[in-house]
Amino acid sequence: MSTTSAPLPASVPATMTAITIGAFGGPEVLTPGERPTPAPGPGEILVKVEAAGVNRPDVMQRKGLYPPPPGASDVPGLEIAGTVVALGPQTSRYKLGDKVCALVAGGGYAQYCTAQEAITLPVPEGLSMAEAAALPETVFTVWNNIFERGHLAAGEWLLVHGGTSGIGTTAIQMAKAFGAHVAVTAGSDDKCAACIRLGADLAVNYREKDFVAEVKSATGGKGANVILDMIGGPYIQKNYEAAAVDGRIVQIAFQKGAKAEVDFMRVMMKRLVHTGSTLRARPLAEKAALAEGIMQKVWPLISEGRLRPVMDQSFPLAEAARAHERMEASTHIGKIVLTVS
Structure with a gap:
């Protein structure tokens, strides 16, 4: 003091x-x-x-x-x-x-x-x-990571893991307000339905479906332009698969671990950017x-x-x-x- x-x-x-x-x-x-x-x-x-x-x-x-x-x-x-x-x-x-x-x-x-x-x-x-x-922790996190680091633009697709978290529910609303399309993952059909009610265009129950395939289908095979990930671990490689060419992946947490074995060829071939930040x-x-x-x-x-x-x-x-x-x-x-x- x-x-x-x-x-x-x-x-x-x-x-x-x-x-x-x-x-x-x-x-x-x-x-x-x-x-x-x-x-x-x-x-x-x-x-x-x-x-x-x-x-x-x-x-x-x-x-x-x-x-x-x-x-x-x-x-x-x-x-x-x-x-x-x-x-x-x-x-x-x-x-x-x-x-x-x-x-x-x-x-x-x-x-x-x-x-x-x-x-x-x-x-x-x-x-x-x-x-x-x-508001503060979630809004600061979403604004910084999706819009300032991820550079999400109107018309692009955003994929958010953990769609019903405080971060996820805020991200859905903010991204839609700025004209983006939103896909989310969540752990139950009820949670997916809640995300759709908030405005998400696609909600994938990750316990039952492959979010990579679902995102690719929804985007006409292109993938997500920006991915906000708080899971890490095995999701890192999947994010590379789900990302569009010139996609931006923003890491904000590692609920399933900060280490993973990944094929970085996807980063080169798609010209991906994988960044991340902490706020505190x-x-x-x-x-x-x-x-x-x-x-x-x-x-x-x-x-x-x-x-x-x-x-x-x-x-x-x-x-x-x-x-x-x-x-x-x-x-x-x-x-x-x-x-x-």
């Missing part, structure tokens, strides 16, 4: 409830405990959290596989929504009482959380706090630039009714372990959030 942090207002308690990771392991290691309330440093605001999104990286952190970057809170949670209750030095965008949602490097599973003002966005009108908390440890300036683009290009989609977070289930903050159990069961459709009293 910076030595130039702003003192906490009298209205803010000195301590708060936060979810701690007692030891790396299963969901049961997530327990509520008392922590000092953080004070906002330069460029930061303090948010009284009303809701926090639950994401796969939180699960990885709980297991000891995704440590927070240097200087970040060890409390899990990468996206929050709530009310501004204190302002740090060198802040000017928000005032006390403003309703905001923010991408944070950690600390979201708590009653209070500091956020960099530069990567904080106003809560869109008409959304609940739970819905607003479901990126420099503030890069995330701030993403926030500006999102404010200009994505936030209007919400006010127009073309993008809305798909909500699965909410749990009280103290029941974070149950939220992780639901996520790891992979039965959810859309976002899981924690509500904070």
Whole structure:
């Protein structure tokens, strides 16, 4: 914490409830405990959290596989929504009482959380706090990886693995809003039907059908122009088969492993680009630039009714372990959030 942090207002308690990771392991290691309330440093605001999104990286952190970057809170949670209750030095965008949602490097599973003002966005009108908390991590990820790294253009085909995840449901809506065709994979017919209702042009139950053949058929044999993959492992080679000539494959996670044996001849013959990124440890300036683009290009989609977070289930903050159990069961459709009293 910076030595130039702003003192906490009298209205803010000195301590708060936060979810701690007692030891790396299963969901049961997530327990509520008392922590000092953080004070906002330069460029930061303090948010009284009303809701926090639950994401796969939180699960990885709980297991000891995704440590927070240097200087970040060890409390899990990468996206929050709530009310501004204190302002740090060198802040000017928000005032006390403003309703905001923010991408944070950690600390979201708590009653209070500091956020960099530069990567904080106003809560869109008409959304609940739970819905607003479901936006930052997913929207930043989709915008950066599909549109900035993948360069998805109107008329192209996007293939998203995990179509009913928070990332997947957001990707479907954003890609359709910008004029693309969307194919997804999901693990049941019910999940596939949910993706079609959101606007997907093709939904493949990967337990029953070969997504490579289905994508090739839907695209007249050409394949997908952009593939967003969070699976890895055996999907890497399949993605090369499913990709179109000059296709772009963007890796954001490796649920089935980061190592695979692949035939790179497909990369040469199709002129493929296989890239990837993480978000949490990126420099503030890069995330701030993403926030500006999102404010200009994505936030209007919400006010127009073309993008809305798909909500699965909410749990009280103290029941974070149950939220992780639901996520790891992979039965959810859309976002899981924690509500904070």
